[in-house]
Amino acid sequence: MNYPDHLRYTKDHEWIRVEGDEAVIGITDFAQHELGDIVYVEIETVGKNLNAHEVFGTVEAVKTVSDLYLPVAGTITEVNPALNSNPELVNTDPYGEGWMVRMKPANVQEIDDLMDAAAYEKLAG
Template sequence: MNIPDSLKYTKDHEWVKIEGNTATVGITDFAQGELGDIVYVDITSVGQEIAEHEIFGTVEAVKTVSDLYMPVSGKVIELNPALDAAPEKVNEDPYGEGWMIKIEVKSGVEGLLSAAQYKELIGK
């Protein structure tokens, strides 16, 4: 299982890459594995200010639908357009081509987990 040390994580299984005041967000390798084959990613929150822990979209797998939670407070500034045509990128490359949103960060970064803390959370 891939859990890059360079990223931050949430208890809801999102990963966060912080670059200045911008954060790129997706779901972890663990989460995509638990969900199974992802068939649809529904995110319509671009341009919206969303508080930490609020829902910013959903991901649909063959057998389930799961909410996506904001890892930090901020404004959604970009969606990954590739996921409309190829939602399976989340399964194939969750930390690369399978990213979901970019956020202009307002607050909440201090509450994110390190890779070691996330590994402990999922028992790896």
């Protein structure tokens, strides 16, 4: 499994990357592997203020539907438009083209409290 060092991780298997005053969020390589072939991503929370650990959308795989949880509080600003026609990007490139949302964190410092790659790797096994 791949867990890039420049990202932070949650126990719910989301990752977050800071880009200026925004953050990009997706699911981890472990999560996409466990879900299997992803066939649909539904995110209808653009413009909404959400708390950390609130559901911001769902991902549907051949076997199951799973909730997506926001790592930190803030406002969803954008959904990855490529996922509408190519949800499998989450499987093939979970840390790149398979990102899910961009957000404005309410408090960027909260990101520092999330797991680093080594801690997440221990959690994921």
